Amino acid sequence: MSDLKSDLASLRLETPPERSRKGLWILLGAVIVALGGGALAWRSVNAAVPVSVVTPTVERSGSAPAGTPILTSSGYIVARREAIVSSKIQGRLAELRVEEGSEVRENEVIARLESADFEAAVARARAQLEQAAAAQAAADAAIQRAEADLAEARRQLGVAERLHADQLVPVDQLDAARSRVRLAEAALAQAQAERERARAAASQAQADLAYAEAQLQNTIIRAPFAGTVVRKMAEVGESVAPIPPGVNIWTASGAIVALADLATLEMEADVNEANVAKLTEGQPAEVTVEAFPDRKYRAVLRQIIPTADRTKATVQTKVTLLDKDQDLKPEMSAKVTFLEAGPTGGEDASPDAPARPIVLVPQSAVVTRDGAPTVFEVVNGRAQARIIQTGSARGDRIVVTAGLAGTEQLVDRPGEALKHGDAVTVSR
Numbered sequence: 001m002s003d004l005k006s007d008l009a010s011l012r013l014e015t016p017p018e019r020s021r022k023g024l025w026i027l028l029g030a031v032i033v034a035l036g037g038g039a040l041a042w043r044s045v046n047a048a049v050p051v052s053v054v055t056p057t058v059e060r061s062g063s064a065p066a067g068t069p070i071l072t073s074s075g076y077i078v079a080r081r082e083a084i085v086s087s088k089i090q091g092r093l094a095e096l097r098v099e100e101g102s103e104v105r106e107n108e109v110i111a112r113l114e115s116a117d118f119e120a121a122v123a124r125a126r127a128q129l130e131q132a133a134a135a136q137a138a139a140d141a142a143i144q145r146a147e148a149d150l151a152e153a154r155r156q157l158g159v160a161e162r163l164h165a166d167q168l169v170p171v172d173q174l175d176a177a178r179s180r181v182r183l184a185e186a187a188l189a190q191a192q193a194e195r196e197r198a199r200a201a202a203s204q205a206q207a208d209l210a211y212a213e214a215q216l217q218n219t220i221i222r223a224p225f226a227g228t229v230v231r232k233m234a235e236v237g238e239s240v241a242p243i244p245p246g247v248n249i250w251t252a253s254g255a256i257v258a259l260a261d262l263a264t265l266e267m268e269a270d271v272n273e274a275n276v277a278k279l280t281e282g283q284p285a286e287v288t289v290e291a292f293p294d295r296k297y298r299a300v301l302r303q304i305i306p307t308a309d310r311t312k313a314t315v316q317t318k319v320t321l322l323d324k325d326q327d328l329k330p331e332m333s334a335k336v337t338f339l340e341a342g343p344t345g346g347e348d349a350s351p352d353a354p355a356r357p358i359v360l361v362p363q364s365a366v367v368t369r370d371g372a373p374t375v376f377e378v379v380n381g382r383a384q385a386r387i388i389q390t391g392s393a394r395g396d397r398i399v400v401t402a403g404l405a406g407t408e409q410l411v412d413r414p415g416e417a418l419k420h421g422d423a424v425t426v427s428r
Contacts, residue, residue: 048425058406068340075269079260086243113219129205139195150184231258270314376411385420
């Protein structure tokens with residue numbers, strides 16, 4: 001029995017001292033605090049951000065190629081290529097070969113001015129040129145004679161020098177021979193100078209003839225391009241004159257005709273500054289004219305003028321007419337309706353192809369990230385950044401041309417701190 005008690009006593013644990021027990025409790029508390037702080041830190045990093053969401057709306061575009069009207073503006077039909085045809089010189093109209101509505105070809109003669117004085121100037125210039133040519137020929141002959149005289153004088157000088165060396169002729173004869181050589185050289189130099197003057201006179205006469213012929217040609221008025229005469233501004237017998245650029249074709253004075261290429265008809269329309277952002281070059285449109293309100297002409301926005309009219313707070317646009325007929329006339333009043341660009345790929349798309357949906361999202365859901373329009377889609381409690389392509393705006397919504405199907409849940413007004421992959425919770 002005593003052996004059993006002694007064995008049990010050997011297995012008993014000794015009670016640690018008081019100081020060791022306090023250290024153990026301190027270590028245990030530090031571990032608990034560290035674990036609690038880590039949990040709080042993990043929770044703060046991975047805490048879900050409360051967000052509100054919006055859903056895109058989807059519109060089905062109709063099969064009509066016109067698209068959805070955006071805005072309508074008024075303007076006028078104009079010819080992109082038009083000109084006031086006037087003479088280059090002042091004169092009296094002697095012949096006019098066209099009337100309003102006449103079709104002319106490029107460089108075709110449409111009028112002539114009185115040209116008797118210009119024809120006389122050409123004849124006089126030609127006579128002066130012939131006279132200068134004759135003077136030049138005479139100068140050439142004079143040079144030939146002077147050269148022959150100089151050669152003879154030099155030959156005689158050589159003979160005189162040999163005879164003088166043999167003491168067969170006196171010194172005065174030798175000096176006379178030398179003088180004849182100098183005279184012949186002077187005569188040759190004078191003949192050469194006369195020839196240069198004759199050449200200069202011939203060049204002047206040639207230039208005068210060219211000028212006179214150009215002035216005579218200026219009495220013939222030709223069409224600068226193929227087109228239609230839209231207005232006759234002078235009659236035979238009236239005086240005409242050059243017209244400075246930028247003159248209105250309906251108020252120009254001194255011109256002959258106004259010419260327009262009706263194949264280049266387009267429309268000029270003034271659009272309010274507030275609506276210019278809705279338009280892009282190449283945008284489809286429809287044009288109607290007041291003279292034929294039941295007709296619609298297909299058109300496309302060719303250009304937005306890069307300046308505004310401060311007095312009217314408008315910006316001018318130029319719309320090219322794709323459909324034209326002979327009833328359209330320059331300066332007709334017209335209206336243009338700009339349309340939403342067709343989603344099926346433009347004019348060449350098949351009309352039987354199924355219409356693609358038009359996705360619209362609130363502008364408040366679209367932000368810019370790294371220079372690209374971006375939305376945040378809520379997927380399984382996470383914010384997924386998606387880059388999209390945007391089109392025109394419709395009120396507080398914007399058309400998304402690529403990047404969305406229209407069934408997504410998007411974060412409304414995402415903050416700058418929201419990033420791809422952040423945990424989010426949808427607030428109700």
